[in-house]
Amino acid sequence: MSHHRWAWRVSATTTALVFGLLTHLGPAAAEEAGPAAADPPAAAAEAQLPLDRLQVTSTRTDAARLDRPTAIDSPADGSGRLFITEKETGTVRAYHPDTGLSAEPLLDIGDRITTEGNEQGLLGIATPPDFAQHPALYVAYTGADAGTLTLSRFPMDSPDQSSVPADGEEVLLTEEHSEYTNHNGGAVEFGPEGYLYWSLGDGGNAGDSLNNGQNLGTLLGSIVRIDVSQACGGLAYCVPEDNPFVGVADARPEIWVYGLRNPWRFSFDPKNGSMWIADVGQGIHEEVNHLQADEGGTNFGWPCREGPAEYDAERCDPAADYTDPVFSYTHEGTNCSVTGGLVYRGERYADLAGGTYVMTDYCSANTWGIRHTGGGEYTTEPIGTLPIQVTSLGADASGELYAVNDLPGGLHRVGFEALPPPVSCTVGYTVDSEWGDGFTASLEVTNTGDEPIEGWTLEWDFPGDQQVTNAWQAEVTQDGTTVSAANLDWNNVIAPGESRRFGVHATFSGANTAPEEFTLNGSACEQ
Template sequence: MRKFSYLSIFLISILIHSQTVTLQEFSTGFTAPVEITNANDTRLFVVQQTGQIKIVQSTGAVNAGNFLDITNKITYGGERGLLGLAFHPQYSSNGYFFVYYNDLSGNITVSRYSVNAGDPNTANPTSEKILLNIPKPFSNHNGGSIHFGADGFLYISTGDGGSGGDPNNNGQNKNALLAKLLRIDVNATGPYNIPAGNPFIGVDGADEVWAYGLRNAWKFSFDHVAGNIMLADVGQNQIEEINRMPVTQPGINYGWRCYEGNSTYNAAGCAAASTMTFPVATYNHSGGKCSITGGYVYRGALYPAFTGKYFFADYCSAQIGMMSPDNTITWTTAFSGNNFSTFGQDAQNELYVASINNGIIYKVTTTSLSTTENTSKEIKIYPNPAAGRIFVTGLKENNAVAKFINAEGRLVLEAKVEADGRVDIPTLTPGMYIMNIYSEGYLAVSEKVVVKAER
């Protein structure tokens, strides 16, 4: 049974739809989770920075064995370890998946592995084919996101090599593979091919480079509906940034180390600012913020109020941000006790977020309803407004539980639905609540209810 934790919320509009963000505890017991993805089926795959990939079933249960364990191949600690995972677009037929890690020398490595024939829950650890090995001068700023684009090519974000201020100026060196977004064709007999359309083929710049001028992109994602790359870049001392650019536009210079966000950082030898692409949104380190964790534009079906909004987080403040298409940002209050390290999507594009310090995977949900207050035509809740008790009819099970969420997004009452459908609510103060009814541990219906004073 899934456990629900209502940690914090933010209100977008209390007059219209009092939209809220809640986190549903989905799965636990992970060690340093840094990536969540899917293989276009009902499972989630969770990357542990320590070198293992775990499989999570749709119920939240974690398979006892590892999908892959490459602990003996990686350097783990600080920002290093096993960092990224992407499944080949034809994974169901070829069984190929790709990982991004720091090898025993600390270098960035991108490799291909294969699933075990006959066992979809384990990979073949001897099947590694190394595609890239990029030397790194320092231990930090490793990047680590890998995703396949709609064009079928593998995109890879690399950090600037570490230390402070990019001392080697990898960001502006188009011939370096650090501080870049790379694009390669993995359908090759050799390590990889260079896709046609990469911007620096035959000119100044490495053939693999798709975009440059990044400090430490943690992380990027594709919004396939809008056709954009969403890229969060961790700042140096003061400014975190969000970039949004069409996936079809190559050769973008995102500005580091010349600029941190929109502010000049080190202009020595820099090209004109007009040649660079600046972020669509930034935030500073006030309120305990320190480091952006990039996420996804919500394209799921469960929460229409989220559609088209970009979800991200700040690692230190434990807040989740939501950027609207007009680039305005709204923050939650802190989900205390969490350091959010990654977001992820399931095959239905529903959104998850992981906390690296406590090993919890949450599902991102909302207590807001769509324009249809009660999505079930069979289940009825009455009277509304109610006082002292409220009744539920149409449930198919007899062990239902009602949970009441107040206007601050907090769980204030959990009560049994009695055999006659009665739910006793004498402790609820007058006001508006979201009444969520769970049957067999799953959400059966959600409805706004008004509690009035008893006469």
């Protein structure tokens, strides 16, 4: 713990009475007894599969095309539904796996949002942990009045209400955002203690031109934490007394963490309440941050730092305590913008992915898994790809993951599978005979490892126009230049030190050049 955070907490304690009108200690009468905390998961198994063997999968549901979806929430009412926000129409749609997407929106606030900029519109949604008893929708959007960032509550009469009146809106919190249309943040989540969290970007443009990232006098560039189960001092919410900036001069007491550029998505691990924050980078680095439940007051360093690197040295404070991300990646290739995800806590894939934080990139669809291995240590591996333009990941009531993607408008189920374990092998490739436009070749695969290989697939690429027409002692297929040879029932196991042989008949024209590389169950073999 830094000396800065300790000082903030002492200040919050000693001056709580001064700020009582905004905190739980204040004299304003509370409407309720306090926030409802989320129930702990019934099962939170940790994966037994090594992360480098985890592969993400996705299947598009039969839901009708969504209009630029931005967020997913699952209400805690036993209904099995998902609530999905649509950015440009300002609507919330209900989806059920058995009946599909509702024909009419659950909520329509299209008359009060602006979508002038690509990043504006209806951005986030959350439902309270006690939704079954106190149903309401909490949404974040950019207001029609100059793009004001707005956090609102829409009360419901019952959990199964099919249409929520927009005129019942209760505006909870706003922040001016008129200069630029980008960097609005917009994620809304209830934390494990029942408080509501909301992320806001730095105000837009580039390079934090408005100097909001390190300015505690504005909510921009931060994630706020408020108690929406009570009302204090004329406000529609209370500020929790343990918020780190309660009592700090010129600081907004709602702020939980700051120094962020555009925290588009964040989430909480249902098992331990820790917070994962994905912050969209400037031009080089995308980053993921991880905080334990008691680490309010953390400064992530923007604009002094972008990801793990210095961005603007002139705006670095030598006395500041900046926290680096636990994972970052660059814009190499087609990477462009991080979409934060969730820690998988479902049952279906618990042995494969339990405890794994899953996140992706909007442009490249590259997807990573991150596991906290204890202390400050993490393991991170690429785990395949999801559909392009994923804007949000969410979980249903059982912890199974879904994803929505922007312009394609799809709702996708997310799953996992295990890649075969790495193997040690050699491959011998011999052209036995060649004539005119044809040849035969034999291949010998040897297990040079210490464990049996149970089930095998050998793959290679022909460097020319060779085409396999027949094969023996293996099931061989070809797609373009890529050839795949899989075992038969009787030769599926290769014991250590043993080999399996098979052959192919193929056609060619020009040079009959041998393949340069072979992989067995995804592992490269020596030749």
